[in-house]
Amino acid sequence: MSIYLLPLFILLTFLYAKHKKVNVYTSFISGAKQSMGVVVSIFPYLVTIMILVSFIKISGLASLMARGVSPVFNIMGIPSELAELVLLKPFSGNGSLAILNDLFSTYGVDSYIGRSASVIVGSCDTIFYVTTLYTSKTSIKKLGYAIPVGLIATLGGAIISCLVCRII
């Protein structure tokens, strides 16, 4: 069923546009034209954040910090096995997918750890990545409470994920 959802949505969009007497061909082109500009302007921001992500991973800083905070996480209901995932999640989507895969092969996909990890990865986005992209075309230097609140929500989300997986 769900495999038809997106194709039908695309088809209906084009047909509706035709019905509204829109020139679909030129309209699609003028939209697609913007993509180069978008990518060119986000590239330097992405490079900067990606360098940090690979540094954190290669230097072992991530696993070091994970060991440091895991007692605190344990009190909040996050198993120590998931500490590194929770720490890296705000920085890198690809990085956390790699960790997720590791967790699957170490603890099993359908284990409590495997399921909680899946829910943590699925339930929220990577805040630093999102912030980098969203602010890249603006004058913003000061974000105020946006980052702290986002991080707290991400951590809260991890706690909630572990809790929900324990119940369901």
Added chain:
Amino acid sequence: MSKIWFWLLIASICVLIYINPEIILPTMLSASEETLKLCLKLCAIYSVWLGLLNVMEDSGINKKLSRLLSPITRKIFGKMDDKTNELVCMNISCNILGMGGAATPLGMKAMQRMDDKSGTATRPMKMLIIFAATSMQIIPSTVIGLRITAGSQSSSNIILPTIISAVLTAILGMGLALLIERLKKRKK
């Protein structure tokens, strides 16, 4: 953001100089190369979505959708002009439907329109970032794909927990942000 970036960078470089100084420059270069590959991929994705979204905009689907959602968005994001409201509504719908590739360019456009050139993020901008960061998906397709590859017996039994947890996370983020806004107002 830039402070966190700086200190984490310094810390990891110090550690790397201690462990293996030769690896630092190659790591930076390969990170840059990876990003370029990612950008090419993103460029392809954005071309398709931006093209489709432009067709939707020209045919007026965007306007209809934003009229539907605007009672909610106005409450959360505060005052916005119609065009921005439209972009925010589309961004939210794409995020929820799991079309992250489409959501990002929309969010960037909305942010540009909200920018007042003061260098400080306005209230709707902060809200949009928090919402996008805690964004919920109805179907976490990437994770399910990974689970299937890893040989899961019940790959999709995480959908319900994911939705519950995502909704609660988004509420937590939004709630905190609204609370801070209210406290700020009281101070004045």
